Amino acid sequence: xxxxxxxxxxxxxxxxxxxxxxxxxxxxxxxxxxxxxxxxxxxxxxxxxxxxxxxxxxxxxxxxxxxxxxxxxxxxxxxxxxxxxxxxxxxxxxxxxxxxxxxxxxxxxxxxxxxxxxxxxxxxxxxxxxxxxxxxxxxxxxxxxxxxxxxxxxxxxxxxxxxxxxxxxxxxxxxxxxxxxxxxxxxxxxxxxxxxxxxxxxxxxxxxxxxxxxxxxxxxxxxxxxxxxxxxxxxxxxxxxxxxxxxxxxxxxxxxxxxxxxxxxxxxxxxxxxxxxxxxxxxxxxxxxxxxxxxxxxxxxxxxxxxxxxxxxxxxxxxxxxxxxxxxxxxxxxxxxxxxxxxxxxxxxxxxxxxxxxxxxxxxxxxxxxxxxxxxxxxxxxxx
Amino acid sequence: xxxxxxxxxxxxxxxxxxxxxxxxxxxxxxxxxxxxxxxxxxxxxxxxxxxxxxxxxxxxxxxxxxxxxxxxxxxxxxxxxxxxxxxxxxxxxxxxxxxxxxxxxxxxxxxxxxxxxxxxxxxxxxxxxxxxxxx
Numbered sequence: 001x002x003x004x005x006x007x008x009x010x011x012x013x014x015x016x017x018x019x020x021x022x023x024x025x026x027x028x029x030x031x032x033x034x035x036x037x038x039x040x041x042x043x044x045x046x047x048x049x050x051x052x053x054x055x056x057x058x059x060x061x062x063x064x065x066x067x068x069x070x071x072x073x074x075x076x077x078x079x080x081x082x083x084x085x086x087x088x089x090x091x092x093x094x095x096x097x098x099x100x101x102x103x104x105x106x107x108x109x110x111x112x113x114x115x116x117x118x119x120x121x122x123x124x125x126x127x128x129x130x131x132x133x134x135x136x137x138x139x140x141x142x143x144x145x146x147x148x149x150x151x152x153x154x155x156x157x158x159x160x161x162x163x164x165x166x167x168x169x170x171x172x173x174x175x176x177x178x179x180x181x182x183x184x185x186x187x188x189x190x191x192x193x194x195x196x197x198x199x200x201x202x203x204x205x206x207x208x209x210x211x212x213x214x215x216x217x218x219x220x221x222x223x224x225x226x227x228x229x230x231x232x233x234x235x236x237x238x239x240x241x242x243x244x245x246x247x248x249x250x251x252x253x254x255x256x257x258x259x260x261x262x263x264x265x266x267x268x269x270x271x272x273x274x275x276x277x278x279x280x281x282x283x284x285x286x287x288x289x290x291x292x293x294x295x296x297x298x299x300x301x302x303x304x305x306x307x308x309x310x311x312x313x314x315x316x317x318x319x320x321x322x323x324x325x326x327x328x329x330x331x332x333x334x335x336x337x338x339x340x341x342x343x344x345x346x347x348x349x350x351x352x353x354x355x356x357x358x359x360x361x362x363x364x365x366x367x368x369x370x371x372x373x374x375x376x377x378x379x380x381x382x383x384x
Numbered sequence: 385x386x387x388x389x390x391x392x393x394x395x396x397x398x399x400x401x402x403x404x405x406x407x408x409x410x411x412x413x414x415x416x417x418x419x420x421x422x423x424x425x426x427x428x429x430x431x432x433x434x435x436x437x438x439x440x441x442x443x444x445x446x447x448x449x450x451x452x453x454x455x456x457x458x459x460x461x462x463x464x465x466x467x468x469x470x471x472x473x474x475x476x477x478x479x480x481x482x483x484x485x486x487x488x489x490x491x492x493x494x495x496x497x498x499x500x501x502x503x504x505x506x507x508x509x510x511x512x513x514x515x516x517x518x519x
Binding site for chain 2: 018019020021022024025028032041042056058059069070072116117118119120124125127128
């Protein structure tokens with residue numbers, strides 16, 4: 001019999017391009033805040049699930065182990081989840097397994113990233129994620145494949161760059177109200193279009209920054225959650241789906257694997273019409289078009305998200321508030337931490353703690369992350 | 385495939401205190417203002433009660449050898465000439481300890497009292513300690 005699982009606390013560090021802290025210190029800060037948020041102590045935690053991106057970003061192996069001491073996991077079950085860019089939400093899904101299984105009652109989920117360790121930039125290290133025989137010799141960079149996907153998406157639905165640029169305007173604007181955001185800004189569509197073209201059609205302002213940061217959540221079983229807080233936010237559905245490493249097998253216009261993961265989560269949560277039943281959407285937005293691409297799949301309707309964007313429905317005061325946090329484009333993109341930030345945003349929104357970012361009448365939300373070679377989808381549905 | 389990448393690490397909140405201490409010729413530990421637990425190298429959080437650390441303390445530089453080894457090969461697997469003695473030094477009343485080189489003129493023994501020998505020119509590095517030597 002599956003146990004009901006609640007989020008009872010959350011905490012995060014600033015997201016910044018270079019935090020003058022070690023990974024251990026960032027993890028500690030996020031965990032300390034999440035425990036203080038719900039009045040628990042390190043000793044109250046039964047197990048820890050952590051998430052962080054490839055070891056190459058830090059230049060040393062088993063870097064997941066740095067999370068043990070500052071999360072208080074010494075002498076406890078501790079695991080590191082890794083599913084590329086999907087890791088942040090994937091860690092929350094794995095945390096859910098721990099509690100839903102009935103094995104653990106109070107579980108800490110923590111994700112962190114230090115993108116500033118490699119220099120001059122983390123970008124060359126992304127080359128190592130490509131298949132070594134047929135792709136790496138061509139010298140691809142990460143933006144390169146997303147530019148291909150963006151182009152395909154634009155063609156499939158006859159989308160203009162002007163329209164897609166509005167995602168950056170919206171999310172960076174939303175991030176102005178996020179106290180930990182790296183790139184909150186009031187910008188215009190013109191600013192995006194005038195920013196340098198990196199890999200056409202991707203401009204500089206279409207891309208989230210590289211960031212340092214950490215986020216932590218406290219999960220609890222139903223009986224524990226009722227004792228800990230009056231405002232638990234329930235994880236009602238989780239979904240996870242992977243597609244082949246060979247992205248050349250897919251039609252890049254629609255991330256069907258995200259659709260499948262969302263359907264798993266909706267089925268568990270009893271959601272049949274996401275458009276009507278969900279109040280807050282936090283799709284993964286490392287690039288402007290990705291927010292729309294993913295929202296299409298979360299809604300199960302290819303091409304609908306750009307229409308909603310055009311009508312202004314994705315604004316915080318619209319009918320389908322999307323990335324009210326400011327997303328990766330605005331808050332920042334410390335890979336694994338960025339995904340978990342989206343789940344934390346659901347917790348803050350659905351428990352009425354989102355401050356200036358608060359979406360009115362928010363009871364049900366969905367968060368999603370995506371990663372590896374355009375193949376991973378991780379989805380969490382929450383309800384207050 | 386060949387990728388050249390370099391890495392830069394911030395020393396962070398706690399270790400920057402430690403390294404600054406070395407530069408000044410001192411050993412710095414973190415001390416919890418709630419439970420008094422003291423650790424070297426210092427942490428930004430208490431390992432016992434998990435409160436943030438607000439206090440950093442100079443500790444007595446005299447320690448004792450908890451264990452040691454002697455390496456006859458260098459990092460490339462070639463003969464180390466002369467061989468290097470590595471020691472793990474613990475300090476009274478302080479948790480943790482330091483790993484370093486022992487003065488080659490000393491024959492090590494477990495429990496032997498040792499102290500760090502600081503270099504004249506110090507830059508805020510673990511190598512500001514030349515080695516540990518017998519008291």
